[in-house]
Amino acid sequence: MNNFEFCNPVKVVFGKGTIARLSALIPANSKVLMVYGGGSIKKNGVYTQVIDALKGFSVYEFSGIEANPHYETCMKAVNLVRTENIDFLLAVGGGSVIDATKFIASASYYEGEPWDILAKGGVIKQALPLGVVLTLSATGSEMNERAVISRIETREKLNFASPLIFPKFAVLDPEVTYSLPPRQVANGVVDSFIHVIEQYLTYPVNAKVQDYFAEGLMETIVEEGRKVLQNPDDYDIRANLMWAATNALNCWIGQGVPQDWSSHRMGYALTAQFGLDHAQTLAVILPGVMTYMCKEKQAKILRMGEVVFGVTEGTTEERVRKSIQACEDFFLYMGLKTRLSEYGIKESDLDLLVEPMKRMGWKLGEHGNIDYEVARKILAMRL
Structure with missing residues (x-):
C-alpha cells in the first residue's frame, strides 16, 4: 500500500x-x-x-x-x-x-x-x-x-x-430519486460503477481494505443496478445505490492505491464536442481502455471478473476477455450504447476528440503512458 x-x-x-x-x-x-x-x-x-x-x-x-x-x-x-x-x-x-x-x-x-x-x-x-x-x-x-x-x-x-x-x-x-427517468437512473448506475473501476482497475499494491471495499461496491452496484429499472420504487434498492455511489467517489477507496481516470479524461471531449452524457462516454471508452491495457491491468481484471461477474473458467487470456465483455454487457443491460458509431461518430472525428489531450500535453493512466496518439488508437477500437 x-x-x-x-x-x-x-x-x-x-x-x-x-x-x-x-x-x-x-x-x-x-x-x-x-x-x-x-x-x-x-x-x-x-x-x-x-x-x-x-x-x-x-x-x-x-x-x-x-x-x-x-x-x-x-x-x-x-x-x-x-x-x-x-x-x-x-x-x-x-x-x-x-x-x-x-x-x-x-x-x-x-x-x-x-x-x-x-x-x-x-x-x-x-x-x-x-x-x-x-x-x-x-x-x-x-x-x-x-x-x-x-x-x-x-x-x-x-x-x-x-x-x-x-x-x-x-x-x-x-x-x-423515485421520480427520475430511467435514462438518468441507468447513467447514475454506470457512472458510479466506473468511478470504482478508475480507482481499482490498475495494478495490485496489496491494499486489501481498499480492494475489498471496491469489490463490494461493484458487486452492490451491479446487483442493485440490474434491479432498479424494474423496481423503481423499492426503497432498499435506491438506498443501496445512493450510498454506493457516494462511497464510489468520496476518496476512501482511492487512498494508498494507484488510480487511472483515463476513461474520464478521454470522455470529456465526447461531451464537449458531441453532447454525450458523461456516463455514455464512459460506457464507450472503458472497454477500450481495458482491452488496450489488458496486460498492465491483467491481475485486477481477472480479480474483478471473478468476484463481480463470476468469471472463473478458461485460460488467463480467455478470462480477461470474458471479464471485459461482462463489463460491457452490464452497460448494455442498463441501456447504454458502447460504440462511438452508435452516436454517429466517425473515424474522421477522432483527431478532434484527442486534440485537447495533444494541446494540454496530458499523459493519462496509472502509468502515464496514454498520450493523445494512444488515446486515438483506443477510440478507434470503439467505433
Missing part, C-alpha cells in the same frame, strides 16, 4: 425525510443561494421540502444549471452572489448542480479570471461554504472535493479540485 494522507470532513445525513434537517445544518441568519437545474425539483416535491425547511432564512434562487454545467451559466450565479452578498450556497440536484455550486463557491472569491481555476490550475484561497441536497445517485460529488465544468465558447470540459470545496453536509434521501 502506498503512503497517503486522508481527511473527509463532509457530514452525511441519510434517510427518509432528512431534507427537513436543513435548518439545523445551515448556520443561523445565513443568506442562502439555492442552486438547482431545470426545474424537476418543483415537479417531484423536493423544492417544496427545501423551501419549507429553510423558513427563517433569507433564500435566493438560481436555476438553469445544465446537465454538464456551463462556465458561462456559473458566472451569472457568481455575479448574483457578489451583488447580494450571499454567504451560503445550497446545491439541490445531482452531480452537475453540485459541481456548478463548487465552482460558484470558488469563483466568487477568486482574484483574476475564474476560468484559470480550470485551465491553469489557479489556486483557490477562499471559497463560500456549501451544502447539498442530493437528488441523483451518480457522481459522488456530494462527498468529495472535485468538480468538472464545461465552457461552451471554447468547447472545453475541465476539472479542478480543492479541499475548500468539500460540502459542509450532504442530505441523502433515497426517496427523492
Whole structure:
C-alpha cells in the first residue's frame, strides 16, 4: 500500500425525510443561494421540502444549471452572489448542480479570471461554504472535493479540485430519486460503477481494505443496478445505490492505491464536442481502455471478473476477455450504447476528440503512458 494522507470532513445525513434537517445544518441568519437545474425539483416535491425547511432564512434562487454545467451559466450565479452578498450556497440536484455550486463557491472569491481555476490550475484561497441536497445517485460529488465544468465558447470540459470545496453536509434521501427517468437512473448506475473501476482497475499494491471495499461496491452496484429499472420504487434498492455511489467517489477507496481516470479524461471531449452524457462516454471508452491495457491491468481484471461477474473458467487470456465483455454487457443491460458509431461518430472525428489531450500535453493512466496518439488508437477500437 502506498503512503497517503486522508481527511473527509463532509457530514452525511441519510434517510427518509432528512431534507427537513436543513435548518439545523445551515448556520443561523445565513443568506442562502439555492442552486438547482431545470426545474424537476418543483415537479417531484423536493423544492417544496427545501423551501419549507429553510423558513427563517433569507433564500435566493438560481436555476438553469445544465446537465454538464456551463462556465458561462456559473458566472451569472457568481455575479448574483457578489451583488447580494450571499454567504451560503445550497446545491439541490445531482452531480452537475453540485459541481456548478463548487465552482460558484470558488469563483466568487477568486482574484483574476475564474476560468484559470480550470485551465491553469489557479489556486483557490477562499471559497463560500456549501451544502447539498442530493437528488441523483451518480457522481459522488456530494462527498468529495472535485468538480468538472464545461465552457461552451471554447468547447472545453475541465476539472479542478480543492479541499475548500468539500460540502459542509450532504442530505441523502433515497426517496427523492423515485421520480427520475430511467435514462438518468441507468447513467447514475454506470457512472458510479466506473468511478470504482478508475480507482481499482490498475495494478495490485496489496491494499486489501481498499480492494475489498471496491469489490463490494461493484458487486452492490451491479446487483442493485440490474434491479432498479424494474423496481423503481423499492426503497432498499435506491438506498443501496445512493450510498454506493457516494462511497464510489468520496476518496476512501482511492487512498494508498494507484488510480487511472483515463476513461474520464478521454470522455470529456465526447461531451464537449458531441453532447454525450458523461456516463455514455464512459460506457464507450472503458472497454477500450481495458482491452488496450489488458496486460498492465491483467491481475485486477481477472480479480474483478471473478468476484463481480463470476468469471472463473478458461485460460488467463480467455478470462480477461470474458471479464471485459461482462463489463460491457452490464452497460448494455442498463441501456447504454458502447460504440462511438452508435452516436454517429466517425473515424474522421477522432483527431478532434484527442486534440485537447495533444494541446494540454496530458499523459493519462496509472502509468502515464496514454498520450493523445494512444488515446486515438483506443477510440478507434470503439467505433
